Amino acid sequence: MGTVAKGCLGAVLGLIAVVIIGVMIASCAGGSKDQGGKPAASSSSNAKxxxxxxxxxxxxxxxxxxxxxxxxxxxxxxxxxxxxxxxxxxxxxxxxxxxxxxxxxxxxxxxxxxxxxxxxxxxxxxxxxxxxxxxxxxxxxxxxxxxxxxxxxxxxxxxxxxxx
Missing domain, CATH: 2.40.50.140 (Nucleic acid-binding proteins)
Incomplete structure (x- = not known):
């Protein structure tokens, strides 16, 4: 494998890692949400x-x-x-x-x-x-x-x- 191919592979893997980390951070920051993007309500608050x-x-x-x-x-x-x-x-x-x-x-x-x-x-x-x-x-x-x-x-x- 040449130097250019190794550099491209390293860049692609780095980009994939950044995307995965970004998705993980976004999902942790978002909290509990339903399909509509609104915070999920507990059943007791629905009853109220x-x-x-x-x-x-x-x-x-x-x-x-x-x-x-x-x-x-x-x-x-x-x-x-x-x-x-x-x-x-x-x-x-x-x-x-x-x-x-x-x-x-x-x-x-x-x-x-x-x-x-x-x-x-x-x-x-x-x-x-x-x-x-x-x-x-x-x-x-x-x-x-x-x-x-x-x-x-x-x-x-x-x-x-x-x-x-």
Missing amino acids: QEQAKTYADADINVLIREAKTNAAAANKNYKGKDVKIVGGILGNIDSDLSYISIDGTNRDFSFLHVRCSIKSKNKELQDAVLKLKKGQAVTVYGRVTDVGDMMGYYLDLDKVEAAK
Whole structure:
């Protein structure tokens, strides 16, 4: 091996070492982070955060009727809002526990429902869903993420409970 080849090899190895050291320093300095780059919250702080939320009461049949008559207005009124939806019937429980759907009692709007997404890291919520049965009356709490005239509402689920 010539002097030039040894020099190039040494430079490449040195560059690789600098990159590896830089990555190690960055990962140590970054602390615990989730996929979004935000500090990871403990489960107790998540529970406190959910308790601090104020949910607006909403009847599922009213929500569905509003989406059917004017989805754009319903989207403007509810998207991004935290709601407590009452009067719903559990329609579907996804086998992977990624969502549940809540139907209204008015069969005129049979395709419209509330699709409630379940975060995979929320084991407490998944356990609550496992105790429910299809056709059961439920109350759901969460944030509306979208409204459509064909399928209804999309909700990030915070809590679900059997209706009282």
